[in-house]
Amino acid sequence: MKKRIITVLLALTLLLCLSVSVFAESQLWNITDDAGLLSDEEYTQLESYAESVSETYGVGVYVITIDNYEDYYDSPYETAWQFYHEYTLGEGEDRDGIILLLSMDNRQFANFVYGPKADYAFDEHGVLELNDWYLDDFRNDDWAGGLNHFVAGCEDFLAKAAAGEPVRRSTTGPILLITLGSMVFALIVCLILKGKMKSVRTGTHANAYVVGALNVTASRDQFTHTTKTRTKIEKESSSSSGSSESGGGGHGSSGSF
Amino acid sequence: MPTQVTNYQCPACTGPLHFDSATGKLTCDYCGTSYEVAEIEALFAEKEQKAAEAKKDADRKSAQQKQQAQAEGWDTSDLGGDWGQDAAGMKSYSCPSCGAELICDESTAATACPYCGNPSIVPGQFSGSLKPDYVLPFKLSKDDAVKALKAHYKGKPFLPRQFTNENHVQEIKGVYVPFWMFDGKATGSAQYEATRSRCYTSGDYEVTETDHFDVFREGSIAFEKVPVDASSKMPDDYMDSIEPFDYKELKRFSTAYLPGFLADKYDVSVEDCHERADTRCEGSLVAALGDTVTGYDSCVPVSHDVKLRRGKVHYALLPVWLLSTKWQGKNYLFAMNGQTGKLVGDLPTSAGKFWGTFAAISAVLTALISAGYLLFA
Numbered sequence: 193m194k195k196r197i198i199t200v201l202l203a204l205t206l207l208l209c210l211s212v213s214v215f216a217e218s219q220l221w222n223i224t225d226d227a228g229l230l231s232d233e234e235y236t237q238l239e240s241y242a243e244s245v246s247e248t249y250g251v252g253v254y255v256i257t258i259d260n261y262e263d264y265y266d267s268p269y270e271t272a273w274q275f276y277h278e279y280t281l282g283e284g285e286d287r288d289g290i291i292l293l294l295s296m297d298n299r300q301f302a303n304f305v306y307g308p309k310a311d312y313a314f315d316e317h318g319v320l321e322l323n324d325w326y327l328d329d330f331r332n333d334d335w336a337g338g339l340n341h342f343v344a345g346c347e348d349f350l351a352k353a354a355a356g357e358p359v360r361r362s363t364t365g366p367i368l369l370i371t372l373g374s375m376v377f378a379l380i381v382c383l384i385l386k387g388k389m390k391s392v393r394t395g396t397h398a399n400a401y402v403v404g405a406l407n408v409t410a411s412r413d414q415f416t417h418t419t420k421t422r423t424k425i426e427k428e429s430s431s432s433s434g435s436s437e438s439g440g441g442g443h444g445s446s447g448s449f
Numbered sequence: 450m451p452t453q454v455t456n457y458q459c460p461a462c463t464g465p466l467h468f469d470s471a472t473g474k475l476t477c478d479y480c481g482t483s484y485e486v487a488e489i490e491a492l493f494a495e496k497e498q499k500a501a502e503a504k505k506d507a508d509r510k511s512a513q514q515k516q517q518a519q520a521e522g523w524d525t526s527d528l529g530g531d532w533g534q535d536a537a538g539m540k541s542y543s544c545p546s547c548g549a550e551l552i553c554d555e556s557t558a559a560t561a562c563p564y565c566g567n568p569s570i571v572p573g574q575f576s577g578s579l580k581p582d583y584v585l586p587f588k589l590s591k592d593d594a595v596k597a598l599k600a601h602y603k604g605k606p607f608l609p610r611q612f613t614n615e616n617h618v619q620e621i622k623g624v625y626v627p628f629w630m631f632d633g634k635a636t637g638s639a640q641y642e643a644t645r646s647r648c649y650t651s652g653d654y655e656v657t658e659t660d661h662f663d664v665f666r667e668g669s670i671a672f673e674k675v676p677v678d679a680s681s682k683m684p685d686d687y688m689d690s691i692e693p694f695d696y697k698e699l700k701r702f703s704t705a706y707l708p709g710f711l712a713d714k715y716d717v718s719v720e721d722c723h724e725r726a727d728t729r730c731e732g733s734l735v736a737a738l739g740d741t742v743t744g745y746d747s748c749v750p751v752s753h754d755v756k757l758r759r760g761k762v763h764y765a766l767l768p769v770w771l772l773s774t775k776w777q778g779k780n781y782l783f784a785m786n787g788q789t790g791k792l793v794g795d796l797p798t799s800a801g802k803f804w805g806t807f808a809a810i811s812a813v814l815t816a817l818i819s820a821g822y823l824l825f826a
Contacts, residue, residue: 367819374814375807382807385606391793395689397736398729403671406737410638410667417661422654 220254220279222246227257227296229335238336242343249350251310252282252289255339261295261302268295268302273440276304283307290314292342294330301330302437302446311443313353314346316436317361319445322349323433330449456545456569457489457708465546465567467709470587470623470768470787475705486705493705507543544569556680559625559704559712568708579714581702583765584625585694587710587787591621594770594785597792601783606806609799612776620773623787625712625766626683629719630674631726632762635734637755638667643745662745666738672730674763677722679715683769684782685725690793691786694767698788702766712766719762731755 222242225235242253254276258264261271272293276282282289288307295301303322305314314322325345329338349359434447457466457475464479466489474483542551546567551560559570575581589597595618602613641664648657674696678688700706735753742748768787773780776797783794 363823366822367815370818370822371811371815374818375811377814378807378810381810382607382803385806386798386803389605389607389796389798391601392684392686392690392795394686395692395725395729396732398672398675398726398733399736400693401672401675402733402737403673406668406670406734406741408666408668408738408741410665411741412663412665413643414663414665415660416663419659419661421657421659422651423657425650425653425655 220256220275220281222252222254223339224254224256227259227294229257229294229296230339231336234336238339238343241340245343245347245350246283246289249309249313249347249354250283250288251307251313251346251350252287252291253343253346254281254289254291255294255342256291257294257296257335259295260297261293261300262298267446268293268300269304269437269439269444269446271295272302272304272444272446273306273442276306276442277440281306282310284309290346292339294335298448299330300446300448301327301434302444304437304440304442304444306440306442309353313349313358315358315360316443318349318359319443320433320436321359322346323445323447327433327447327449456567457493457705460484460492465708467568468586468706469709470590473586473588475708486700486703489705490703540571542569542571554682554713556682556713556716557711558714559707559710561709561711568710570704570707570712575702575704575714581627581764581766583630583699583763584702584706585696585699585765585767585788586706587623587768588698589768589770589785589787589790591623591770593790594621594623594772594792597785597790598772598783598794601792601794602796605796607798607802608796609802612797618772618774620771622771623710624683624769624771625707625710626688626769627679627713627715628676628688628765628767629679629715629722629726630676630763630765631723631730632673632760633675633726633730634669634671634758634760635730635755636669636758637731637734637738637753638665639735639738639753640665640751641739641742641748642751643742643748645744646746664742664745664748666741668734668738668741670730670734670737672733674765675726675729676765676767677725679717679719679722679764680713681716682713684784687782687784687793688769691769691784691789691791694786694788699765707766710768715764723759723762727757730757 221239223230223235223239230238238255242255246252256272256275258271261268265271265274272291275293276289276291281287281291284307286307286309288309290303290305290310292303293301301323303319305311305319322342322345326338326341329335329341352358434445437444437446458464459466459477459480459482461482462477462480464477466475466477466484468474468486469476469483472483474485475489476483540552540554540557544551544562544564544567546569547562547564551562551569557571558575559568561568598618602608643662643664644659645662646657646659648655650656676688676692676694678685734755735750738753739748739750770785770787772783772785772794774783775781779797781794781796783792785792
């Protein structure tokens with residue numbers, strides 16, 4: 193009887209573990225296509241590409257596609273970092289790596305960056321910029337193209353980081369704009385102040401010498417026509433590169449596509 | 450040939466009288482006694498009559514002296530008996546106080562003797578049809594004008610420091626400036642294109658519906674005593690800029706208000722001035738009609754048509770303080786309304802201060818916004 197109870201308890205525990213993670217009993221590869229987005233050929237090619245990039249730069253590049261993140265954790269981002277740690281992903285001692293998670297039922301994505309080397313290659317701005325490489329493909333349901341662009345983007349970012357020139361937010365353009373705006377504002381202020389130096393002007397009105405008030409003898413307001421203009425409302429999400437996230441010992445981003 | 454001028458003398462001590470802007474009375478420079486304007490007018494009506502007779506005597510005597518000089522054999526044919534063409538714009542008078550000859554512009558009506566300093570009036574300039582209808586007495590003094598000029602310099606960040614430090618007012622003069630005052634009525638109509646818009650969302654679109662209207666307004670507006678300066682010596686824009694004058698204090702004209710100030714008679718005719726008054730009346734009517742177009746999001750004037758019915762024209766002397774100064778070889782003129790104290794005059798701009806302020810504002814703004822951007826973006 194005791195043995196049976198223990199067996200049942202063990203079976204229940206196993207069942208519980210399985211409900212938390214479908215991948216609990218297997219090791220994750222660089223590409224885990226649980227949602228079945230890729231053909232075998234596409235999968236093989238992408239797996240080889242991701243593996244090669246990971247080995248070249250010492251930073252693991254991972255992709256996991258699932259049906260719905262809600263089957264695992266509360267948010268796509270949490271699901272991404274939980275998987276990353278659960279399966280001990282990453283390259284080297286520090287487990288450097290980046291993982292992209294796609295949740296297909298609700299068309300959500302998240303990525304998670306872990307380890308100092310990965311942090312150097314993908315800072316907060318870099319992660320958002322990386323999203324621009326592939327999100328448009330996903331919006332057009334081009335899954336293989338999007339995932340390829342993700343790996344290609346990672347390769348590009350890692351190559352730049354290896355060359356000592358990681359992708360960083362460009363401050364030149366915005367600061368140039370700020371400088372130009374400040375100069376225009378300053379010029380307006382200066383011209384207003386210069387206008388105070390001039391107080392002599394030819395008179396154009398005789399309002400001070402009006403007797404009584406304006407006597408309106410006729411007044412007509414005639415409606416002629418109506419014009420209509422329609423402007424398409426740009427949805428913020430359609431152009432968004434996602435929002436930054438942190439947690440799980442690293443950082444990343446999440447959003448929808 | 451010198452002609453007669455009058456100065457108002459104190460009945461008590463015969464010292465020269467001048468109009469005191471603070472009290473509105475004529476005050477003796479020596480004994481300090483003050484007299485009402487009407488009192489002095491009555492006292493000197495008779496004196497003016499005598500002065501006219503004295504002028505005739507002086508003219509006669511002068512002619513006799515000339516004849517006598519010629520008879521005694523001196524050849525004076527080459528001496529300038531008159532000023533030739535230069536005399537066309539000049540007149541000469543004898544100072545009734547010291548007898549000096551005063552050479553004045555032909556429009557000068559009140560001046561001061563450069564030798565004895567006594568204020569003198571040229572009654573002939575304001576006699577008959579040339580007599581002004583009104584005079585607006587000075588209410589503010591020379592000191593008030595200097596204070597107003599100092600106040601005018603304040604709050605001008607681009608004014609060169611040297612201008613205020615080195616600058617000394619070269620001349621301050623109180624002038625009764627001749628003005629034509631036009632009564633009239635402007636009648637007219639104006640057309641506008643006006644719009645009213647509303648926005649709403651329909652599906653994925655933001656829709657803006659704009660209703661267009663043709664707006665028509667017709668009306669009239671009456672004006673009284675629109676002033677236009679009638680002196681060619683006075684810059685028109687300065688005289689426009691020191692307006693308005695408060696006509697409640699207008700007085701019937703009397704030369705008794707003039708002693709102590711300069712005065713000119715008009716030298717620009719009504720015909721040459723009325724266009725300026727017309728333009729201003731038209732501008733006021735069009736603006737007033739435009740103010741009645743309300744309740745729209747936009748209103749664009751399309752056309753207007755204004756007719757002016759001209760009324761009476763009045764001739765008045767209005768009080769103006771003129772202050773002139775020179776800096777770096779350039780003359781700067783300031784004019785102050787002698788009644789209200791409104792002072793106008795363009796000031797020089799320091800290029801260094803202008804560009805310095807520009808650079809400072811630009812730099813501070815750029816630094817602050819850039820720091821904010823780098824910290825929070």
